[in-house]
Amino acid sequence: MTEFQIDDEYKIFQEKETGIWHYKKNGVILPKKVEKAFKFYSPSSYNIDSLQNSYFHLSNPSSFNDPFDCNFNLIESSEDLKKINEMTTVKRNNTSNLGVVSMTEVIDNHLMWAHYTNNYCGFVLEFNGKEISVIPNEDQTIGGTFIKVIYLKKLIKVKKEYPFAIQHMLRTKLKHWEYEQEWRFITFLGPKRDRILRYDPGKVKGLYIGYQMKDCEPSAYETVLKIHSLLYPRIPIYIVKPHPTKLELYFESLKQF
Known part of the structure; x- marks a missing residue:
């Protein structure tokens, strides 16, 4: 097999020269970097x-707010088919040896700020997507990849024998999550099963603070400003809030000192 049509939008195909599998959406190859x-x-x-x-x-994907994200049922095998009538509960996406860091390519999405920063009471870190790296630790992680999530109108199973089956399971979500424009760093955990993965602070390119943080979480707000001045003094810092005259978010540069 050198290609697989997932649905009317997405197709997976194998590059002959390298053997690498690529995803296409409406005929356009999805980027490998952001x-x-x-x-x-x-x-x-x-x-x-x-x-x-x-x-x-x-x-661990079992903690995700979408129970179908990284769900084992996205991979179909003959063994699964034999046992399906015996199942009393839906398989849950509990993968103890897998670690995921979810990120996004958008900063100005209102829903993201509402859902993931506690209604503009939190903060956001910006990274250069082409330079995302972690401090290696052989006991902690076994390999890793940074990939773009795909969003299907209907979840499609793929056979266990397909070489892209695991990747399909780890990067597929339903269409109504598409506003997140998610990228995720995925790694399998080493012997220690340690879920704290350190990154190079020099790779942080910006810090964004929700406009309500100062009022709803004053101590956290002051702490974030102190951390910025001590550890990230050279990166820009912004307050994110509704624009006073336009129906869009406004990024106000904050000069601490």
Whole structure:
């Protein structure tokens, strides 16, 4: 097999020269890299700590708000078909040896700010998507890839024998999630099963703070400003809020000192 038609929009095909599998959407090859990647955070103490100590939390897909994301049922095998009548519950996407960091290529989406920063009470980090890297740790991770999520009108199963089956399971979501424009860093965990993955703070390119953070989370707001001045003094910092006269978000540059 050198190509597979997923639905009327998406197709997977194999490049003859390299053997690499690519995704196409409406005939256009999906990019392997993104110019800018943004990580949204709520104002929890855990997220403030990750900012201060420059690390990502590698999520288990079982914690995702979409139960069909990374769901085992996206891969079909003859064994699955034999057992399907015996199943009393839907297979859940609990993958103890898998870690995922979800990011996005958009910063000005109103829903993202509402859903993932606690209604503009959190913050966002900007990375150069072409330079995303982590501090290697052989005991912690086994390989890793940074890929663009695809959004289908209807979830499609692929056979277990297909060489792209695992990737299909890890990057496929339903169409109504498309507003997220998600990219995700995916890695399999090493022997320690440690879900704290450190990154190079020098790769952070910008810090964005929701306009309500100062009022709804004042201590977190002050802490984020202190962390910026100590660890990231050279990167720009913005307050994100509704534009006073236009129906769009406004990014106000914040000069601390």
